[in-house]
Amino acid sequence: MAENEKAKVKKGPSPGVLALRKVVDDVYEEARQAKKRGEPVGWSSSKFPCELAAAFGLHVVYPENQAAGIAANRNGEMLCQAAEDLGYDNDICGYARISLAYSAGYRVGRKYDHETGEFIINPASGKPLKDENGQVVLDENGNPKKDPKTQQPFEELVNINDIEAMPEGEEKERALNALKPIRQNLMPAPDFVLCCNNICNCMTKWYENIARMHNIPLVMIDIPYNNDVDVDDSKVKYVRAQFDAAIHQLEKISGRKFDEKKFEEACANANRTAKAWLKVCDYLQYKPSPMSGFDLFNHMADVVTARAKVETAEAFELLEKDLEENIKNGTSTLPFEEKKRVMFEGIPCWPKLPALFKPLKENGINVTAVVYAPAFGFVFDGLDEMAKAYYKAPNSVCIEQGVAWREGICRDNKVDGVLVHYNRSCKPWSGYMAEMQRRFTRDLGVPCAGFDGDQADPRNFNAAQYETRVQGLMEAMEAKDLAKEA
Amino acid sequence: MSNMETLLQEFAVVAASPKAQLKKYKEQGKKVIGVLPYYAPEELVYAAGMVPMGIWGTNNKTISKAKEYCATFYCTIAQLALEMLLDGTMDDLDGIITPTICDTLRPMSQNFRVSMGDKMPVIFLAHPQNRFADWGIKFTMDQYHDVKKQLEKIASKAITPEDLKEAIKVYNRSRRARRAFTKLANEHCDVITPTKRMQVLKAAWFMLKDEYTEKLEELNAELAKLPVCDWKGTKVVTSGIICDNPQLLAIFEENNIAIADDDVAHESRAFRVDAPETDDPMHDLAEQFKNLDYDVLLYDPASAENRRGEFVADLVKKSGAQGLVLFMQQFCDPEEMEYPYLKKALDAADIPHVKLGIDQQMRDFGQVKTSLQAFADVLSLRA
Numbered sequence: 001m002a003e004n005e006k007a008k009v010k011k012g013p014s015p016g017v018l019a020l021r022k023v024v025d026d027v028y029e030e031a032r033q034a035k036k037r038g039e040p041v042g043w044s045s046s047k048f049p050c051e052l053a054a055a056f057g058l059h060v061v062y063p064e065n066q067a068a069g070i071a072a073n074r075n076g077e078m079l080c081q082a083a084e085d086l087g088y089d090n091d092i093c094g095y096a097r098i099s100l101a102y103s104a105g106y107r108v109g110r111k112y113d114h115e116t117g118e119f120i121i122n123p124a125s126g127k128p129l130k131d132e133n134g135q136v137v138l139d140e141n142g143n144p145k146k147d148p149k150t151q152q153p154f155e156e157l158v159n160i161n162d163i164e165a166m167p168e169g170e171e172k173e174r175a176l177n178a179l180k181p182i183r184q185n186l187m188p189a190p191d192f193v194l195c196c197n198n199i200c201n202c203m204t205k206w207y208e209n210i211a212r213m214h215n216i217p218l219v220m221i222d223i224p225y226n227n228d229v230d231v232d233d234s235k236v237k238y239v240r241a242q243f244d245a246a247i248h249q250l251e252k253i254s255g256r257k258f259d260e261k262k263f264e265e266a267c268a269n270a271n272r273t274a275k276a277w278l279k280v281c282d283y284l285q286y287k288p289s290p291m292s293g294f295d296l297f298n299h300m301a302d303v304v305t306a307r308a309k310v311e312t313a314e315a316f317e318l319l320e321k322d323l324e325e326n327i328k329n330g331t332s333t334l335p336f337e338e339k340k341r342v343m344f345e346g347i348p349c350w351p352k353l354p355a356l357f358k359p360l361k362e363n364g365i366n367v368t369a370v371v372y373a374p375a376f377g378f379v380f381d382g383l384d385e386m387a388k389a390y391y392k393a394p395n396s397v398c399i400e401q402g403v404a405w406r407e408g409i410c411r412d413n414k415v416d417g418v419l420v421h422y423n424r425s426c427k428p429w430s431g432y433m434a435e436m437q438r439r440f441t442r443d444l445g446v447p448c449a450g451f452d453g454d455q456a457d458p459r460n461f462n463a464a465q466y467e468t469r470v471q472g473l474m475e476a477m478e479a480k481d482l483a484k485e486a
Numbered sequence: 487m488s489n490m491e492t493l494l495q496e497f498a499v500v501a502a503s504p505k506a507q508l509k510k511y512k513e514q515g516k517k518v519i520g521v522l523p524y525y526a527p528e529e530l531v532y533a534a535g536m537v538p539m540g541i542w543g544t545n546n547k548t549i550s551k552a553k554e555y556c557a558t559f560y561c562t563i564a565q566l567a568l569e570m571l572l573d574g575t576m577d578d579l580d581g582i583i584t585p586t587i588c589d590t591l592r593p594m595s596q597n598f599r600v601s602m603g604d605k606m607p608v609i610f611l612a613h614p615q616n617r618f619a620d621w622g623i624k625f626t627m628d629q630y631h632d633v634k635k636q637l638e639k640i641a642s643k644a645i646t647p648e649d650l651k652e653a654i655k656v657y658n659r660s661r662r663a664r665r666a667f668t669k670l671a672n673e674h675c676d677v678i679t680p681t682k683r684m685q686v687l688k689a690a691w692f693m694l695k696d697e698y699t700e701k702l703e704e705l706n707a708e709l710a711k712l713p714v715c716d717w718k719g720t721k722v723v724t725s726g727i728i729c730d731n732p733q734l735l736a737i738f739e740e741n742n743i744a745i746a747d748d749d750v751a752h753e754s755r756a757f758r759v760d761a762p763e764t765d766d767p768m769h770d771l772a773e774q775f776k777n778l779d780y781d782v783l784l785y786d787p788a789s790a791e792n793r794r795g796e797f798v799a800d801l802v803k804k805s806g807a808q809g810l811v812l813f814m815q816q817f818c819d820p821e822e823m824e825y826p827y828l829k830k831a832l833d834a835a836d837i838p839h840v841k842l843g844i845d846q847q848m849r850d851f852g853q854v855k856t857s858l859q860a861f862a863d864v865l866s867l868r869a
Binding site for chain 1: 554555556557559560586587588589590592593594595596597599600610612613614615616619621622624625628629782785786787789790791792814816817819820822823824825826827829
C-alpha cells in the first residue's frame with residue numbers, strides 16, 4: 001500500500017466473526033440450558049484438556065474468559081472490590097478475584113425503582129446525540145446531549161444468593177431481570193471444577209476456593225513447571241496417569257462411561273480448531289495485515305471456551321475466507337494505515353481496551369504478533385502427544401521455549417518492535433519478561449518498551465504512562481529506520 | 487554463662503551470620519549447596535557429603551541488582567535471594583537448588599539459571615501437586631533422581647542408598663528435635679523468647695544437621711530440667727512464610743507476647759513430617775513430600791473442606807495460645823488465597839487474629855507495633 005494511500009477499512013463484522021461470536025454465546029447458553037435440565041455444569045481453567053469433559057458430553061464454562069468479559073464490560077473493579085471485601089488481597093490476580101466474587105454469588109445488577117420496577121438511568125452514560133447531519137447536539141450549557149436510546153441504568157453489586165432466597169413473586173422477578181444482561185453475568189453456578197495449573201499455580205488455590213465455596217468435586221491436572229524445551233517420558237507418564245484419574249472422577253460426576261468415540265471426535269475437532277486458529281493468526285504475516293491484531297484477543301474466547309467443538313473449527317475456517325478476501329480486496333479490519341508492526345506481549349488490559357488502542361492508532365501501529373497464537377495452536381495425535389501439548393502453556397515453559405515461541409512469530413510476522421505488558425495480575429508471566437526483553441533486542445534487533453497494567457483491575461493501569469511508552473517505542477522504531485537509511 | 491546461655495548464644499550467632507557459616511564450611515574443604523524454598527530434599531545434599539544452606543532472603547539488604555530481572559511486584563524473599571546471588575554474597579556456593587512450587591519461583595528459577603550462567607550450577611526441581619498416588623510418588627522420585635545426579639556431579643561422588651538412608655536418619659532426628667524444641671519453647675517461653683526461638687530454628691538452615699541436632703538436643707535437655715514457667719503474658723501461634731526479623735520479634739517481647747507454636751513455612755511447616763525409613767530411601771523422600779499437609783502451597787484433594795483453616799485453629803487451641811498472628815508476606819499469592827478461609831476457621835473457633843503485612847525490606851515497624859500492642863490488649867482479656 002502506498003504510504004499516502006488511506007487504508008481501506010472493512011466496516012462491520014464479517015461472517016467469520018459473527019460465527020465466532022455465536023460459538024461463545026452458545027457455550028454459555030447451552031450451559032444455562034443444561035443447568036435448567038438438572039445436568040451438572042463445570043467451571044474449567046482455560047487450558048484444561050477440554051477433550052476429557054467433551055467425552056462425557058459435560059457442559060463446561062470458563063472463569064478466565066468470564067473474568068475477561070466482565071472486565072471488558074467495565075465491571076472488573078466492582079467485582080475485584082467485592083472479592084477484597086471477602087478477604088482476598090488486592091495483590092491476587094484480577095481474574096481470580098472477579099471469579100471468586102462471582103463464585104460467592106456477587107453479580108452486577110442494574111438499579112431500579114422498587115415501586116415501579118423502572119430502571120434508574122445514569123445520566124452520564126450513553127453516546128452523544130447526533131442530528132440528521134451527523135453533528136453532535138449540544139444542550140443549553142454547550143455540552144453534548146446524550147442519545148437516550150444508548151443510555152444505561154446505574155450499576156450496583158448484588159448477590160444472587162440473596163435474590164434466590166427472596167419469596168417467589170414480582171420483586172424477585174424484578175431483581176433477577178435487573179441482572180446485567182451480559183452472558184458473563186449470567187453464567188450458571190458450578191457443580192464441579194476442572195483445574196489445570198499449566199497456566200499458573202494460582203489456579204490451584206483459586207479452584208480449591210471455588211470447590212470449598214460450593215462444596216463440589218475438583219478435578220486436578222497438575223503440570224509442574226518445565227525447565228526443558230522437551231517434555232520427557234517422566235512428565236508424559238505423570239500427566240497420562242492424571243488423565244486416567246480425571247476420567248475416573250468424571251465418570252462419577254457425569255454418571256456416564258467414558259465415550260471413546262466422543263473423545264476422538266473432540267480431539268479431532270480440537271486439532272481442526274487449532275489448525276484453523278493458526279492459519280488465521282498467520283494472516284498477520286501479510287504486510288500490511290488484513291486484520292488488526294487486536295481481533296485475535298477477541299477470537300481467543302473461542303479457542304479457550306470451545307476448542308473441541310466442530311462449530312469453532314468451522315467458524316475459524318470461515319474467518320480464514322474473510323481474511324483471504326481482505327487480501328484480495330486490499331482491505332483490513334485495522335481502522336488506520338499500518339505504519340509499524342509490533343508484538344503485544346501479555347494479556348491485554350481488558351478494562352482499558354480503548355485506551356490501549358488509542359496511541360497505537362495515533363501512531364499507525366498494528367499488533368501483528370501475540371504469543372497466544374503458538375500457545376493455543378497446538379495439534380496432537382494420541383494421548384502421549386496430548387499430554388505433551390498440555391504441558392506447554394505460556395507460563396509453564398522454560399525461558400528458551402518462551403523466547404523461541406515469541407521470536408518465531410516476531411520474525412514470521414515481521415515486527416518492528418515489542419510492547420511488553422507488565423501485568424500486575426500475572427506474576428508467572430511477568431516474572432522473566434525483563435530477560436526476555438533483552439533477548440528480543442539482542443536476537444531480533446528490535447526495540448522493546450514495557451508498561452505497567454493489569455488484565456482485569458483498571459486501578460493498575462496508567463494511561464499516561466502507557467502513552468509515553470508507546471510514543472517512546474515509536475520513536476525508537478523510527479530512529480532505527482533512519483539509521484538504516486543513513 | 488550457663489550451658490543453656492552458651493548454646494542459645496551459639497544459635498544466635500549462626501542465625502545472624504550465614505556468610506560466616508559458609509566461609510567456615512568452605513575452609514573445612516566442604517562444598518556448600520544453597521537451597522531455596524520450598525521442600526527441597528536437603529537429605530540428598532547431605533548424603534553427597536555436602537552442606538545444604540537455606541536461602542530465604544535477608545532482612546539486611548535492599549533490592550538493587552535483582553531489579554534487572556524482576557518486576558516490582560515480586561516477593562522480597564525471592565528477589566533478595568537473587569540479590570545475594572548477584573552481589574557476591576554467595577559466590578562461595580557450589581550450586582543452588584531451585585524448587586518451583588509457587589508462581590514467583592517458576593519464572594525465578596529461570597532468572598537464577600540465566601543470571602548464574604557459568605558461575606554455579608542451578609539445579610532445577612519441580613514438585614508435583616498430585617503427589618499421592620503411585621504415579622505421583624514416581625514423579626517426585628524422578629525429579630529427585632535428577633537432583634541427585636546433578637549433586638553427584640558437583641560432589642564428584644556417587645550417593646549410595648546407604649548414604650541416603652543415613653541422611654534420612656539424621657534429618658528425621660533433627661526434625662524430631664525441632665518439634666521437641668517448639669514444645670519446650672512453649673513451656674519455657676520466659677527463657678525462649680520469640681527472638682531466641684527464631685534464632686534456634688533459623689540456625690538449622692545454616693548448619694550441618696548432625697552438628698545442629700546435637701546442640702539442639704543438648705538445649706532441649708537443659709530446657710526440660712527447668713520447671714514449666716508460669717507465664718503472665720499472652721501467647722500466640724504465628725503463621726506465614728517467614729518471621730525472622732529481630733526488630734519485629736522484639737515487639738512481641740515488649741508486649742509480653744510469647745509464641746506457643748507456629749504454622750510458618752520457614753519454621754514448623756519445614757519439620758512437621760518425617761520420612762519413613764525403609765530400604766528404598768528415594769521412595770522414602772517422595773513419601774515424606776506426599777505426606778506434607780495443611781500447607782498453603784500444596785494441593786489438597788479434599789479442598790471442598792476447610793482442612794487447613796481448621797488445622798491451624800486447632801493448633802492455636804492445643805498450644806494454649808489465645809490468638810494468632812499472621813505474617814502476610816507481601817505478594818505471596820498462596821498465603822493470600824488461603825486467608826479468607828483461615829479467617830473463617832479462626833472466627834468459627836472464636837480465636838482472635840491479627841494480619842500483619844510484612845516484607846524483608848521493611849525498616850519501619852511503627853504500624854506493626856501499634857497493631858501488636860492493640861492485639862496484646864485483646865488477648866490479655868482472654869489469658
